[in-house]
Amino acid sequence: MTTLIEVPDVEPDAVAPKSKSAGGGLGRYIVVRFFLIIPTIFILVTLVFFLMRVIGDPITAAQGGRLPPDVLAQRIHDAGYDRPIIVQYFEYLGQLVTGNFGTTITDRRPVVEMLSTFGAATLELSINALIVALAVGIPLGMIAAQRRDRATDAFLRCFAILCYATPVFFSGLLLKLTFSVWLGWLPVAGRVSTRTELAMGQLAAPTGIYWLDALRSGNFNALGDVVSHAVLPAVALGLLTAGVFLRLVRTNVIGTLGKDYVEAGRSRGVSEFRLVTKHAYKPALIPIITVMGLQIALMLGGAVLTETTFEWKGLGYQLVQYLNARDFVAVQGIVVLLAVIVAFTNFVVDVVAALIDPRVRY
Amino acid sequence: MSTATISGRKKSFLSGLPVISHVNKSVGLQRGMLITGLVLTGLFLLSTVLAPFIAPYGYSQLSDASGSFPTQEAPSSKHLLGTTVGGYDVLSRVLWGSQTAVTVIVVAVAMSIFLGVALGLLSGYFGGWLDRVLVVIADAIYAFPSLLLAIVMSIVISRGQSSFWGGILACAFSITVVFVPQYFRVIRAETIRLKAEPFVESAMVLGASSFRIITRHIFKNATRTLPLMFTLNASEAILTLAGLGFLGFGIEPSSAAEWGFDLNKAMADASSGIWWTGVFPGIAIVLTVLGLTLVGESINDLNDPRLRGRKRAGGKASRSKATAGTDGKNTGATTTPEPEAGKA
Numbered sequence: 071m072t073t074l075i076e077v078p079d080v081e082p083d084a085v086a087p088k089s090k091s092a093g094g095g096l097g098r099y100i101v102v103r104f105f106l107i108i109p110t111i112f113i114l115v116t117l118v119f120f121l122m123r124v125i126g127d128p129i130t131a132a133q134g135g136r137l138p139p140d141v142l143a144q145r146i147h148d149a150g151y152d153r154p155i156i157v158q159y160f161e162y163l164g165q166l167v168t169g170n171f172g173t174t175i176t177d178r179r180p181v182v183e184m185l186s187t188f189g190a191a192t193l194e195l196s197i198n199a200l201i202v203a204l205a206v207g208i209p210l211g212m213i214a215a216q217r218r219d220r221a222t223d224a225f226l227r228c229f230a231i232l233c234y235a236t237p238v239f240f241s242g243l244l245l246k247l248t249f250s251v252w253l254g255w256l257p258v259a260g261r262v263s264t265r266t267e268l269a270m271g272q273l274a275a276p277t278g279i280y281w282l283d284a285l286r287s288g289n290f291n292a293l294g295d296v297v298s299h300a301v302l303p304a305v306a307l308g309l310l311t312a313g314v315f316l317r318l319v320r321t322n323v324i325g326t327l328g329k330d331y332v333e334a335g336r337s338r339g340v341s342e343f344r345l346v347t348k349h350a351y352k353p354a355l356i357p358i359i360t361v362m363g364l365q366i367a368l369m370l371g372g373a374v375l376t377e378t379t380f381e382w383k384g385l386g387y388q389l390v391q392y393l394n395a396r397d398f399v400a401v402q403g404i405v406v407l408l409a410v411i412v413a414f415t416n417f418v419v420d421v422v423a424a425l426i427d428p429r430v431r432y
Numbered sequence: 433m434s435t436a437t438i439s440g441r442k443k444s445f446l447s448g449l450p451v452i453s454h455v456n457k458s459v460g461l462q463r464g465m466l467i468t469g470l471v472l473t474g475l476f477l478l479s480t481v482l483a484p485f486i487a488p489y490g491y492s493q494l495s496d497a498s499g500s501f502p503t504q505e506a507p508s509s510k511h512l513l514g515t516t517v518g519g520y521d522v523l524s525r526v527l528w529g530s531q532t533a534v535t536v537i538v539v540a541v542a543m544s545i546f547l548g549v550a551l552g553l554l555s556g557y558f559g560g561w562l563d564r565v566l567v568v569i570a571d572a573i574y575a576f577p578s579l580l581l582a583i584v585m586s587i588v589i590s591r592g593q594s595s596f597w598g599g600i601l602a603c604a605f606s607i608t609v610v611f612v613p614q615y616f617r618v619i620r621a622e623t624i625r626l627k628a629e630p631f632v633e634s635a636m637v638l639g640a641s642s643f644r645i646i647t648r649h650i651f652k653n654a655t656r657t658l659p660l661m662f663t664l665n666a667s668e669a670i671l672t673l674a675g676l677g678f679l680g681f682g683i684e685p686s687s688a689a690e691w692g693f694d695l696n697k698a699m700a701d702a703s704s705g706i707w708w709t710g711v712f713p714g715i716a717i718v719l720t721v722l723g724l725t726l727v728g729e730s731i732n733d734l735n736d737p738r739l740r741g742r743k744r745a746g747g748k749a750s751r752s753k754a755t756a757g758t759d760g761k762n763t764g765a766t767t768t769p770e771p772e773a774g775k776a
């Protein structure tokens with residue numbers, strides 16, 4: 071997301087031709103951009119910390135009413151939640167820097183362990199969904215641009231808006247009803263059936279990304295089981311983003327199709343198909359890469375809904391569980407991790423955009 | 433964009449002048465999309481107003497003169513769209529749900545516009561450290577998944593209470609926090625641009641106070657795009673509200689009808705083949721969002737000469753015109769690719 075950096079001091083046309091100094095310029099840009107991650111994460115951590123503490127201390131929130139008052143007070147004192155909030159805040163920041171996220175209150179697990187277990191599931195879901203989104207969105211967007219203002223275009227644009235207008239949990243419900251309940255082709259929910267999970271549990275050092283584990287175990291039944299569970303959630307979440315990609319590709323390809331060099335290609339007799347796929351498509355990709363950063367954020371939000379819909383036990387599913395249990399230490403951990411992920415993806419996206427398009431650099 | 437939009441902006445909510453001018457400007461497919469959107473939005477607003485009259489039962493009504501409603505009953509003549517697991521009438525809850533949605537949208541968008549515009553004007557006009565701090569904060573919030581932020585906010589605000597206004601306000605505040613950065617960015621950018629315009633400079637030279645310049649000269653010009661953003665954000669607000677409801681952080685069924693909450697309850701029904709409890713509230717969400725999005729998108733496209741549909745006769749000529757318009761705008765278009773569409 072280039073928009074994180076304010077653009078006024080970029081002089082697009084002045085910088086572009088002098089690409090000789092690009093090496094140093096790029097290196098400097100990456101370093102500057104990297105340090106911009108820190109305020110983003112810092113602000114979100116601060117925001118979440120104080121929002122969570124507005125409600126009260128985490129122990130009362132989670133266990134108030136279930137423990138006698140004196141035990142509760144003792145626990146609060148032991149955990150240090152009765153000290154001034156500023157002290158707690160700086161202590162929390164210090165812990166974060168050393169990678170210590172604390173221990174969850176409800177099930178007493180180290181937050182870091184919880185995050186890595188469920189993070190793998192969310193990562194798997196996001197990758198699957200991104201594959202669906204790219205595979206559906208980009209080709210359809212190119213078709214729509216090429217058939218601009220014809221029936222195909224009209225249909226595809228309506229499809230794109232429909233993708234955006236349908237909440238993940240509703241498309242999930244429809245997919246479930248159709249493919250699981252009525253046709254009986256795919257499982258209703260979950261990541262894997264119990265039998266396969268047990269089989270894969272015997273692997274040394276499982277990655278937690280199930281299709282990877284299934285591949286490593288060399289068991290094709292297990293792989294099929296994992297894939298059949300992954301299809302519906304990936305499609306539900308992927309279609310949401312596919313609509314955005316479709317529209318974006320369409321708009322940008324239409325923009326580049328009007329450029330002089332495309333017109334020149336057309337006058338030389340290059341076929342319309344080749345014009346779209348070769349000439350107009352590549353420059354249109356840059357904004358897509360930029361938007362991918364935003365899409366990652368959208369996907370993480372969508373993942374919460376998708377995981378709840380399909381009982382996919384990832385970070386989003388757990389976040390809702392922990393929120394309902396009022397376990398704010400765990401919630402804080404998940405939210406901070408997501409903030410870090412979002413900030414880093416934006417960083418990577420900006421660097422990639424700068425590699426492709428020299429005008430973005432400082 | 434056009435002068436018609438500027439002069440008609442004030443009246444837009446009463447007479448619908450800009451929308452009509454957009455309908456006139458549109459051709460073919462674009463006109464079809466715009467009109468479909470207007471019809472869907474009209475239906476949505478109509479059901480909001482008429483819900484008390486056309487809904488067969490109340491949203492939290494569990495029985496009538498002939499006894500308690502059956503639970504999970506398939507659509508029948510007595511319950512046109514069936515009943516839910518809790519024994520509510522699905523049709524009534526779908527109709528009443530539009531009222532909840534409108535209330536939340538209006539409260540949320542009004543608050544975000546007020547805050548976003550005020551902060552954007554101040555930040556853009558005065559600049560300095562206030563501007564930097566606000567920009568960094570807005571960017572941080574903007575980059576974060578909006579639904580997650582809304583969840584955290586709703587927990588903080590409602591603290592578990594779920595009366596009608598408590599729930600509505602919690603949802604509205606949560607959505608506001610997500611939207612303020614968007615309005616802030618747009619207004620701030622416009623303010624910075626306008627500040628360098630000759631008419632603002634001449635006002636400064638004449639000795640007008642900052643307050644007067646902001647309110648008289650900049651405000652009117654910087655807020656041109658707001659009606660469009662309102663339409664686009666309204667659909668997003670509905671999705672966020674439904675998302676909150678679906679996750680169980682919304683409004684209780686006894687205090688108001690809310691589509692997302694009904695879908696949450698319907699999830700378990702789906703596994704046993706009971707489709708009517710989830711499909712109808714879902715369709716209500718989709719149609720509402722679709723209507724608002726179609727209106728917003730069409731107006732957006734009509735305001736952008738590159739995307740405006742070409743009249744058949746002048747195909748070639750208008751294409752070269754569109755090209756000329758593209759060149760200057762291109763860098764802007766690549767750096768801000770539809771942020772509204774990206775956040776749902």
